[in-house]
Amino acid sequence: MAVPKKVIWSRDPHTAAKHDLLRRYLSAWAPILLSRHDVITYAEGFSGPGIYEGGEPGSPVVAYDVFAGALHRYPKRLRMVLMEEHKQRAEKLCEQMGLAQARRPSDLRDRLSVDVREGDFHPALIQKLRATGSLGKPLFVLLDSYGGPDIPYSLLRDLAQQPSTEVMVTFAPSFLTRFAERDLAHRRRGDAAFGGQEWQNVFTKPKSDKFLFLRDQYKATLRRAGFSHTLQFEMLDEGGRLLYLIFGTSHAKGLEKMKDALWGVDPSHGVRYRDPKDPDQQQLELALEPNTAPLRRILLDHISASHAGRTVEELQAYTLLETVFRPAQVINLIRQMRYEGVVLTEPNGVTKKTRVTPPTSHPAAGPAAPEQDTLW
Ligand SMILES: C[S@@+](CC[C@H](N)C(=O)[O-])C[C@H]1O[C@@H](n2cnc3c(N)ncnc32)[C@H](O)[C@@H]1O
Known part of the structure; x- marks a missing residue:
């Protein structure tokens, strides 16, 4: 998929799979944390317009609906912080979140706050999270860019150092393998994302190993930042471009629930993943009868x-x-x-x-x- 120019665009299968995964994970995350904490936070750095051309919800609306369901059962509070750089998309997102809120009773709206900000996610997102007292309390951050790499390592480190923070980052390795070897500015972008230069060994790898090498480097980056567990999902967009969704947590329970979500994703979405411990590096299709x-x-x-x-x-x-x-x-x-x-x-x-x-x-x-x- 080329990066869309329009305010809203059509949802492709890998986005549907991503939303399925997000819905499943948050459906476990929110009730567990709301049962133990008075207030928890969900944040997105790259929120999108909240709706796709076919009327399907964007990730912030998917998350909102899950949270509304969970808050029905727990008399607690949940805060949503949503950043979007594109002016008209941010406006569209405000409209869509308003519609999502209007579908719910007013007492729930008071307990499920939505803060949409127009602008670059960094450093505004972390500043906002700090200012609202969201750091150090349960926090899930979705950093779903077009794959960049866009996320500075320093942000990952700031987030990972908070005890109850989890992140999900979209990472597309092709930009670095195609452009960074000969272009210093692009290499610097890689250095900022990985927090070092070791990733540049990708230039010496055979073509067949490059993407897996970068994926493993990125997982190692999340671990170095402070997330003790990582999990990756491999998705192909419609143009055949490989995207990784990389999850970082410091809680075994979070890892377990993310795996449950992963194994539950609708197999017709065609998401695949590989197990790093599998010597054949076999690509697995998610299936109702999983291949064990x-x-x-x-x-x-x-x-x-x-x-x-x-x-x-x-x-x-x-x-x-x-x-x-x-x-x-x-x-x-x-x-x-x-x-x-x-x-x-x-x-x-x-x-x-x-x-x-x-x-x-x-x-x-x-x-x-x-x-x-x-x-x-
Ligand atoms: C992949 S889309 C997000 C899709 C959305 N998460 C969903 O699943 O429905 C990426 C979005 O990030 C926005 N964006 C790009 N660069 C940004 C930046 N530096 N800060 C904030 N938003 C940005 C784009 O305008 C686009 O709407």
């Missing part, structure tokens, strides 16, 4: 790497923190692997405490009978 073959290989490697094997609980933690798969996928997979004789379990029934070892640890044992899926 890569997780199987990953778990087997991890089990084999320890003479004593691993408990199911350890395998679930590893799955959560080190792969794109979900802990909930582990138990059934271990049962299946045990049935096929690929691993042994002690005791036979698979629970969190069960120890899983490679068959070579107990050569006499054979496949056990399949077990009913009653424990999960």
